[in-house]
Amino acid sequence: MDLRSESSCARCRFKSKAAAVLSEEELHMLGKACVEVSVNRGDAFFRQGTPSGHVVYLKEGLARIHKKGPRNRDQILKIACSGTYLGIQTILGDVVNQYSASALTRAVACYIRVGEFRLLIQKNGDFANELIDYICREELSHFNRLVSHWQKQLTGRLAETLLYFAEEIFRAQEYPMLLTRQELASMVGGxxxxxSRAMKEFVDSGIIGMNKKEIRILKPELIKKLADSG
DNA sequence: GCATTAACCACAG
DNA sequence: CTGTGGTTAATGC
Structure with a gap:
């Protein structure tokens, strides 16, 4: 992990939607509470079971949010895009991380001390509002994922996940599969x-194309149908 | 019963 | 790390 100079949040090119409503003075305070780091693919931002003292603002890159369950198996819960905060869930009650976050690509992140972050929430209603907005949208999307995980079978869940990457993460019909099969399986719940087999079936039936780690959605209508019907 | 789905295991690139 | 084949258990007509 690479430490960088003290950040100037006021002039940040990748300011979050929430930070955009902060005053000059508040941004200064944020900057003081903030350390910017640059990490490599695979590096952990924070780990489940370790104390948490920071909220991480993912400035550039992608992250995976994962959690170990009772059988000590790691499940990927979601992919976090740049411009979002990681670990906000932990700032109120618990002082121990309930899940892990690690970099899926090279990434740049700001570690913000929890104390100051909370102070900003208390002081600035607009800031708090933006965060709640984000948290609500996230929770709804988790509800959706949970229900589909319960009701769909593997093929449907995989189709949904491949679409999730195309639509939510990369916003493109073609994208690199950054996860190993194992990780993809842990995300899909299989x-x-x-x-592997289901993926091969998709390729054989011409729904997706795959060369190396590149995925291309060839028949969006069909894969959507699969994702919806399960 | 018979078919489908998906996990588990073993083995080979 | 991946793909494949065989086996097995559960579930649904």
Missing amino acids: TRESV
């Missing part, structure tokens, strides 16, 4: 073997 085994590496089942995911």
